[in-house]
Amino acid sequence: MLENIKISTRMILSYGVITILMVGIGLYSSLALHAGKSNINDITKLIFQITQVNNIINNVSIVASEFITIIIDPDKSLKENELQRIAVYRKNENKLFAILIKKVSDEKGVALVKAAAELRNTYVQVSDKFIGLVTEGQIQDALQLMFGEMRQAQSAYLQSLDDLVTVMEERSLAASVHADKQASAAEIYILILLGGFVIVSVLISFFTIRSITGSVDKDLALRCSHGPG
Template identity: 25%
Template sequence: MFRNIKIGTRLAIGFSAILALLIVVVSIGVSRINEINGDIRSLVRDDFPKTVIANEIIDALNVNARILRNIYIFKDSEMQKEIDLLPEKSRVITAGIEKLDKMIATDVGKISLQKVKDARVPYLAEVERYLSLIKSGQREEAAGMLSGTLRNTQDNYIAAVLSLVDGQSALIVQRGQAAENLAASAENLLLILTGVAAVLSAVLGWLITRSITEPTRQLMNHANEMAAGNFGNTVTLSQQDEVGILAQSLRTMQSAVQTMIADTALLSKAAVDGKLTTRADASQHQGDFRKIVQGVNDTLDAVIGPLNVAAKYVEQIAIGDIPKPITESYNGDFNTLKNNLNACIEATNQQAAAAQAISKGDLSVSIKVRSDNDIMAKSLVDVVQAVGALVADANMLSQSTLEGKLSVRADAAKHLGDFRKVIQGLNATLESVVVPVNEVMAVLG
């Protein structure tokens, strides 16, 4: 079906069909998601905040009830403190009602909110009458209001707010159910469309894949034979697409590789035999094959010189005759080899100079540690630190003696080996001097 159609055209047909199906699925999915998102946005930004505000009003009313009770219980200044709390709660309720008035858009919601407003009027009137009785000292009448008319108006007020909350909660449930139904519908539709798209994509993909893999498998078998060293089989595949062109190129490559293999074998055998002057005839090859053979020839030319220099320098370093740095120019890894040899020469000279300085008592010498495995440099650093610590403790003991602090001793535990013995000897010497001195001071004292 696709034998003589270009592979690019086949793939374009397949991907275009899959892309079209994908666009349909995504478009429907995005549309349904936007609808669900609208319902969720309404829940989060409109329905739920209105319920929260209504509950805040109920909370404020409950706080007012406690305040009104406390006003009856407390007297004088404590009572006045409770009275002063009422305006704040009233402002909270007023602000909540004003917010709801702006947010509620449905007729049912507006009716419920109006009932809240209507129930608030007698409640506020009863609160004012209750406060007047308290302030005038008519506490018995005020107590009757707490369980009578004031309580009734408050219950009616709260019932109106609860009715508003119930209405808003019903809207939330209704909108949530609508979103749930829409999500289920979208899920089913997307599953069906995805299934159809998957089947069509699989069939189209199988047809296109088979039209490519079958001839490619034949070429792969020929390539495997070549990889195994068998270049005698001829590629017979013939068709008008890229695979056919590749088959012709593979046939041409067979001949070129056979010629290159022969020259490579020649150079390899010569190198194994130590005949490093042997070279292949690059003119027998074309294009990059010629470059490969010429490159091998150039590689052999480039290897001989640097290897001879490196061997000579390594031989000199091995017998302790440190040569001067290499000044010739090399490329690539040979330049790295040269730099490493020069670095070795420089480091060896630096360490030798450092050792000579230490032997002359110069502990200020700088020692470069090239890596964690540079044992020689680390050892020299340890020597400098150990001798430095020894000198510091000796100077400390000397200074203490000059200042008459004969009880001062150095900490021998900080030193190792013979350095510790030296410090211990200095401490012992001071002990042998201090004892007679202390005895003389005791007699004179």
């Protein structure tokens, strides 16, 4: 069959098949890299979200310590400074929460963020009431509120944030495991494809060269059989 095809055509076909195989391997490798990049992006986003939630938790803890300061320290100027700091921390917390709401997109995460936001609103309302009592000098009532309703609201709020972190960490771990499995599978497939490419390339080269040399040998034999001239 190959004997009826020009040598140049055989060469073109051989190199064409090899080129197609190379392009195929390149495309698969590119897709595998893209999938790996996507997995890394997902993990990075989750880590960022976990950091955001931990920053919010840290913010809540700092504000809680400020609440203790304003209730035990009789210095009015110091209380005013602490109240200003509380306002700054709350503003920062608002920003962190706004970013978190935008970034979290999975159904379970969105539900947990929504629940945390509702509990946060409750906690803020109670803490505002606490600040009002302290400002008015009603320390006993403020203490009662702090160790009662406000503590419960704060605990519920922090627990919701802890639950959110737990879910995010589980998702991050699952994404890491998935990425590792996908990378390992891609590595195996690429090695198999490369091995197949080498074998096919060798076979194509062998049969192409054999067909060419066979044609040349036959032509030489035919010329020799006719003798010189």
